[in-house]
Amino acid sequence: xxxxxxxxxxxxxxxxxDLDICVGCHACAVNCKEWNASGHxxxxxxxxxxxxxxxxxxxxxxxxxxxFNRVHTFEVGEGADSRTVHFPRSCLHCETPxxxxxxxxxxxxxxxxxxxxxVNSETCIGCKLCSWACPYGAREYDHSxxxxxxxxxxxxxxxxxxxxEADRVPACVSTCPAGARHFGDLGDPSSEVSTxxxxxxxxxxxxxxxxxxxxxxxxxxxxRDGNGEDGQPPxxxxxxxxxxxxNDPTTEGVTGAMLRWVDIMLSR
Amino acid sequence: xxxxxxxxxFTSSSGAGYGLLVFAGLLTAMGAFPEGSHVIVCAVGxxxxxxxxxxxxxxxxLGRPERAWRxxxxxxxxxxxxxxxxxxxxxxxxxxxxxxQFSLEQPLLRWxxxxxxxxxxxxxxxxxTGQIYASLKTIRQWxxxxxxxxxxxxxxxxxxxxxxxxxxxxxxxxDEVYWAIVLLAIVTGILKWDYWRNIDSGTAxxxxxxxxxxxxxxxxxxxxxxxxxxxxFVMREMGFRIARRHARKLRQISITTLFLIPTLxxxxxxxxxxxxxxxxxxxxxxxxxxxxxxxERWLFFAEAKHVVTLYYxxxxx
Ligand code: SF4
Ligand code: SF4
Ligand code: SF4
Numbered sequence: 001x002x003x004x005x006x007x008x009x010x011x012x013x014x015x016x017x018d019l020d021i022c023v024g025c026h027a028c029a030v031n032c033k034e035w036n037a038s039g040h041x042x043x044x045x046x047x048x049x050x051x052x053x054x055x056x057x058x059x060x061x062x063x064x065x066x067x068f069n070r071v072h073t074f075e076v077g078e079g080a081d082s083r084t085v086h087f088p089r090s091c092l093h094c095e096t097p098x099x100x101x102x103x104x105x106x107x108x109x110x111x112x113x114x115x116x117x118x119v120n121s122e123t124c125i126g127c128k129l130c131s132w133a134c135p136y137g138a139r140e141y142d143h144s145x146x147x148x149x150x151x152x153x154x155x156x157x158x159x160x161x162x163x164x165e166a167d168r169v170p171a172c173v174s175t176c177p178a179g180a181r182h183f184g185d186l187g188d189p190s191s192e193v194s195t196x197x198x199x200x201x202x203x204x205x206x207x208x209x210x211x212x213x214x215x216x217x218x219x220x221x222x223x224r225d226g227n228g229e230d231g232q233p234p235x236x237x238x239x240x241x242x243x244x245x246x247n248d249p250t251t252e253g254v255t256g257a258m259l260r261w262v263d264i265m266l267s268r
Numbered sequence: 269x270x271x272x273x274x275x276x277x278f279t280s281s282s283g284a285g286y287g288l289l290v291f292a293g294l295l296t297a298m299g300a301f302p303e304g305s306h307v308i309v310c311a312v313g314x315x316x317x318x319x320x321x322x323x324x325x326x327x328x329x330l331g332r333p334e335r336a337w338r339x340x341x342x343x344x345x346x347x348x349x350x351x352x353x354x355x356x357x358x359x360x361x362x363x364x365x366x367x368x369q370f371s372l373e374q375p376l377l378r379w380x381x382x383x384x385x386x387x388x389x390x391x392x393x394x395x396x397t398g399q400i401y402a403s404l405k406t407i408r409q410w411x412x413x414x415x416x417x418x419x420x421x422x423x424x425x426x427x428x429x430x431x432x433x434x435x436x437x438x439x440x441x442x443d444e445v446y447w448a449i450v451l452l453a454i455v456t457g458i459l460k461w462d463y464w465r466n467i468d469s470g471t472a473x474x475x476x477x478x479x480x481x482x483x484x485x486x487x488x489x490x491x492x493x494x495x496x497x498x499x500x501f502v503m504r505e506m507g508f509r510i511a512r513r514h515a516r517k518l519r520q521i522s523i524t525t526l527f528l529i530p531t532l533x534x535x536x537x538x539x540x541x542x543x544x545x546x547x548x549x550x551x552x553x554x555x556x557x558x559x560x561x562x563x564e565r566w567l568f569f570a571e572a573k574h575v576v577t578l579y580y581x582x583x584x585x
Binding site: 003019024026029051062063064065066067070071072073074075076077078084085087089098101102103104105106107123124125126127128129131132133134135136137139140141142143145146147148203204205206207208209210217219220 | 269329330331332333335336338339340341342344345346347348349352400403404405406407473474476478479480481482483487488489490491492493494495496497498499500501502505506574575576579580
């Protein structure tokens with residue numbers, strides 16, 4: 001069925017992404033590719049992987065391939081007030097996604113039981129209309145298979161009984177070294193993810209389009225001012241001061257000589 | 269949006285085919301031609317060829333053409349599916365209408381209703397083609413009230429031009445067709461002009477602010493690092509954008525070839541006695557109109573900007 005589930009899904013599995021914490025390391029994107037290259041929608045084909053080898057002229061725009069999760073980096077604001085925000089972007093498993101309703105074959109569907117949006121690669125005809133209907137660029141087309149592919153919310157991990165309970169989370173969530181990604185049921189107001197969204201004012205991307213994304217983003221926390229006199233944040237200034245009195249370079253012995261040397265080198 | 273040649277060709281060719289069916293259906297119902305007239309036989313036959321070739325070419329756009337039949341399955345929810353189903357169902361009255369021109373003895377085939385039914389089905393099919401684009405909220409230049417009437421009117425205009433060409437070949441020109449062309453060209457020209465004015469001046473409600481949720485309305489948000497150093501599928505498919513000055517030139521070309529020349533042709537043709545000159549004029553109008561339709565369709569894609577480009581460095585969609 002390419003129509004949306006008749007009653008809105010009560011269980012809404014999804015991700016909460018903390019833009020305050022994300023360090024832009026791309027580990028989530030890489031592990032997403034790693035897991036899914038042999039997962040539900042495998043393979044995640046790459047073309048021209050070594051670049052410069054494509055035969056037809058104009059085709060070589062470098063190596064390219066399918067990724068379900070991509071990390072963008074934005075700069076917000078101007079000058080001293082600007083800040084860099086790393087912004088991972090994957091399927092948001094929307095509640096009213098046009099990517100599903102435009103599909104002529106029923107290959108794109110939203111699961112009633114948990115709200116996950118999937119593509120059936122056995123019935124997809126590769127018309128690409130769903131990728132036009134998705135505002136978030138979550139769908140990527142596989143030229144080799146002739147079908148559309150997208151984030152599966154790691155459906156083959158989160159329900160996988162062969163994995164330890166602790167590992168039944170999406171690959172991107174389990175790999176994030178900074179803990180910026182959270183997985184859970186956003187339909188349950190008492191779940192950890194829902195609480196996080198409430199406490200941190202989690203928000204929707206492009207709310208005006210009314211796709212009602214399940215995934216939420218947590219905004220970067222406000223920038224802290226209040227630096228010390230010498231421009232250092234207060235804590236660092238104290239540490240620097242303490243450091244100076246404890247490790248006075250005039251101290252005798254080998255350590256003293258080394259510290260003196262370090263002091264000279266650093267003062268150049 | 270990346271202009272896919274197969275889709276441009278499909279909508280242009282099938283659009284004209286359906287327009288031609290509307291003309292054939294209505295002219296027969298109005299009694300402009302006797303039953304079994306060569307003009308109608310040719311028109312309906314040619315329309316079926318234009319439609320079939322167009323539909324076949326549209327399957328070239330698919331990753332899995334052998335599964336194309338599956339596109340009929342979601343007839344309840346998807347405009348693309350509506351289009352497919354209507355296109356196939358329309359072959360039924362069209363076929364009966366066509367056969368009716370030969371078997372004048374057969375009461376079922378002789379029924380005068382087949383022409384108008386064919387015309388209505390043809391209009392519905394083009395209507396759903398337009399709706400495929402007009403229903404996409406992700407593309408401001410498509411999600412306008414101009415798009416569906418644009419598809420229908422340009423289809424009708426193309427059909428009229430083919431009809432006038434066939435009429436001149438058989439030396440059976442009809443004033444109704446010429447007047448219809450003039451009217452259609454003027455109305456469609458105004459519609460397209462308003463469309464272009466609209467997309468040029470309109471502001472998008474979706475911005476980098478709403479796309480990322482970052483900053484306040486006045487904050488500039490710049491893409492510092494794209495997620496890939498090359499061009500991925502989304503950038504190739506949705507990122508295509510034509511330079512403004514090329515767009516302006518191509519708009520002029522399409523206005524001239526699609527609206528001005530056919531209008532002049534349709535105004536001049538009835539004043540001419542010699543059949544050869546008449547054929548020359550209708551041929552010129554037809555060729556010009558076809559070029560104009562393809563240019564218009566190409567622009568329709570090239571000028572369309574998808575909101576996803578906001579994530580890839582464009583500042584407005
Ligand atoms: S993010 Fe895109 S692909 Fe995912 S559900 Fe929403 S519209 Fe569909
Ligand atoms: S590409 Fe596949 S999943 Fe997407 S709309 Fe077409 S048939 Fe459906
Ligand atoms: S949930 Fe799984 S498929 Fe989706 S972005 Fe994360 S790792 Fe990739």
